[in-house]
Amino acid sequence: MGIRTGAQYIEALKSRQPEVWLSGRKVTNLYDEAVFRQPIHEIAKLYDMQHDPEYQDKITHICEETGERVNNAFLVPRKPEDLKARRATFEAFAKATFGLMGRTPDFLNVVVTSLYSNSDFLAKYNPEWAENAKTYYRHVRDNDLFLTHAIINPQNDRSKSSHEQQDTFTHLGAVEETPEGLIVRGAKMLATLSPITDEVIVYSFPGFKPGDERYALAFALPIDTPGIRILCREAMQDGTRPVADHPLASRFEEMDALLVFNDVLVPWNRIFLYNNVEAANLLYPKAGLGQQPSHQTGVRGLIKLQFATEVACRLADAIGVDVYLNVQNDLGELIQSVESLRALLKVAELEYETLPSGDLVPGYDPIETIRGLLPTFYPRAIEVMQIIGAGGLLMSPTEADLTHLDLAGDMERYYGGREGVSGPDRIHLFKLAWDLCGEAFGQRLLQYERYYTGDPIRKKAIFYSNYKKTHSFALVDDALDMPAIPQAPKKLINNKQLIF
Numbered sequence: 001m002g003i004r005t006g007a008q009y010i011e012a013l014k015s016r017q018p019e020v021w022l023s024g025r026k027v028t029n030l031y032d033e034a035v036f037r038q039p040i041h042e043i044a045k046l047y048d049m050q051h052d053p054e055y056q057d058k059i060t061h062i063c064e065e066t067g068e069r070v071n072n073a074f075l076v077p078r079k080p081e082d083l084k085a086r087r088a089t090f091e092a093f094a095k096a097t098f099g100l101m102g103r104t105p106d107f108l109n110v111v112v113t114s115l116y117s118n119s120d121f122l123a124k125y126n127p128e129w130a131e132n133a134k135t136y137y138r139h140v141r142d143n144d145l146f147l148t149h150a151i152i153n154p155q156n157d158r159s160k161s162s163h164e165q166q167d168t169f170t171h172l173g174a175v176e177e178t179p180e181g182l183i184v185r186g187a188k189m190l191a192t193l194s195p196i197t198d199e200v201i202v203y204s205f206p207g208f209k210p211g212d213e214r215y216a217l218a219f220a221l222p223i224d225t226p227g228i229r230i231l232c233r234e235a236m237q238d239g240t241r242p243v244a245d246h247p248l249a250s251r252f253e254e255m256d257a258l259l260v261f262n263d264v265l266v267p268w269n270r271i272f273l274y275n276n277v278e279a280a281n282l283l284y285p286k287a288g289l290g291q292q293p294s295h296q297t298g299v300r301g302l303i304k305l306q307f308a309t310e311v312a313c314r315l316a317d318a319i320g321v322d323v324y325l326n327v328q329n330d331l332g333e334l335i336q337s338v339e340s341l342r343a344l345l346k347v348a349e350l351e352y353e354t355l356p357s358g359d360l361v362p363g364y365d366p367i368e369t370i371r372g373l374l375p376t377f378y379p380r381a382i383e384v385m386q387i388i389g390a391g392g393l394l395m396s397p398t399e400a401d402l403t404h405l406d407l408a409g410d411m412e413r414y415y416g417g418r419e420g421v422s423g424p425d426r427i428h429l430f431k432l433a434w435d436l437c438g439e440a441f442g443q444r445l446l447q448y449e450r451y452y453t454g455d456p457i458r459k460k461a462i463f464y465s466n467y468k469k470t471h472s473f474a475l476v477d478d479a480l481d482m483p484a485i486p487q488a489p490k491k492l493i494n495n496k497q498l499i500f
């Protein structure tokens with residue numbers, strides 16, 4: 001089939017009925033559920049972009065294997081142009097959502113592509129796993145599927161490993177092997193957008209200990225597989241708030257969920273890894289599951305930071321406070337953080353690495369540095385927005401006030417900004433900013449930048465350890481090895497030595 005349209009994505013969504021729980025009730029019609037309606041359409045728009053002449057050649061390509069047009073996220077990068085082609089997709093999707101939707105289809109499609117192109121790693125442990133990964137990649141690519149992922153165990157007792165938890169099946173684990181496949185039980189989180197995706201892929205970060213064999217798992221299933229229960233968190237908007245009042249929150253809310261697997265059958269041909277602690281610990285670093293998707297997250301993160309920075313700048317300008325040194329200093333700092341990420345991304349793409357397989361990946365040091373900086377840069381952008389917007393952020397009237405004839409004079413007089421910024425202009429801008437820096441929606445976006453790909457603290461520690469392995473800190477040796485400067489000859493005047 002190749003690239004889908006938005007309508008085809010929606011049609012597929014309407015054709016299935018996953019078990020979705022939202023605020024104590026089972027959702028029987030996902031499409032008509034107000035909370036999901038707008039995000040479904042935002043995702044559909046991305047699928048439509050693949051058919052838009054303005055984007056098609058930039059974000060899709062003809063698949064060599066099938067002759068069909070597919071998204072660039074499925075491209076296995078073999079030359080620098082391929083990395084650029086991938087980036088074009090990441091950028092187009094991120095710009096269409098202002099970087100606010102982290103789990104757009106391109107994200108996990110890159111993960112599946114990495115699994116495919118690094119299937120040799122899986123083959124070392126079990127050739128069937130490698131074959132399954134390759135077949136699954138083709139399935140996702142050729143049907144242009146939208147995936148969610150659930151890789152984290154529930155937060156029960158982090159001081160204990162999976163097999164040490166109170167209940168054997170709190171963490172997702174294998175119950176028994178059957179001729180048809182593996183029965184799995186337990187939970188995984190935090191499956192963002194899961195209610196409106198086609199399939200779920202399950203794998204893990206490293207951290208397995210001997211005894212954790214049953215939890216060492218990687219597999220994929222359709223999201224409506226019997227036994228999968230999707231427990232949504234509380235919605236941050238109810239789907240009925242006016243778009244004009246919440247231009248971002250009403251559009252881009254990504255629902256997060258706990259996935260409970262109640263004795264779910266995973267067919268053998270959907271298993272990518274099982275019962276092997278060593279393989280499970282090496283999967284993430286060795287199968288490109290960090291470095292390849294980091295390209296997508298780096299591009300998306302840059303656009304989100306740029307958007308937040310631009311909102312902060314416009315906010316300051318609208319009320320005339322960007323004439324003050326302190327405000328200019330804060331905004332300059334944000335712009336420099338955007339420029340830092342932009343430069344890092346360029347370097348990561350220019351200084352790409354070639355894996356033994358021949359695949360190109362963005363340079364590890366710069367791409368991982370983006371990941372390390374975003375949890376500081378993004379919250380700072382939000383803080384600056386709050387500081388600059390100050391009390392004004394809390395004073396925005398509703399669209400109903402704004403459009404009421406009796407209030408028109410007040411709206412213009414008291415809500416207008418500096419000369420040239422009308423009441424409605426300032427109100428709309430401040431509402432946009434409040435969605436980002438005040439609403440629960442905005443707080444989730446901030447938490448997302450901290451944790452979207454694991455614990456930033458442990459990630460930085462891993463980065464340091466890797467850096468130490470690959471860099472010898474030779475400048476220090478150079479400094480220690482500097483030869484002493486030859487002593488200047490002592491001067492004699494009238495046969496007397498001069499002492500300085």
Ligand SMILES: Cc1cc2nc3c(=O)[nH]c(=O)nc-3n(C[C@H](O)[C@H](O)[C@H](O)COP(=O)(O)OP(=O)(O)OC[C@H]3O[C@@H](n4cnc5c(N)ncnc54)[C@H](O)[C@@H]3O)c2cc1C
Pocket residue numbers: 103149150151152155158189190191192193256444447448451452453454455457458
């Ligand atoms: C908005 C959002 C969306 C997300 N979307 C997804 C998704 O789609 N799919 C998915 O699978 N995951 C998703 N995640 C989950 C994300 O991967 C995790 O939040 C992240 O890996 C951190 O794990 P945790 O939340 O369980 O925190 P924990 O690991 O429980 O950490 C809690 C705190 O304890 C500390 N800590 C815990 N263990 C250790 C340790 N061993 N050593 C040192 N310090 C430790 C951490 O530093 C942290 O401060 C999402 C998270 C957020 C916030």
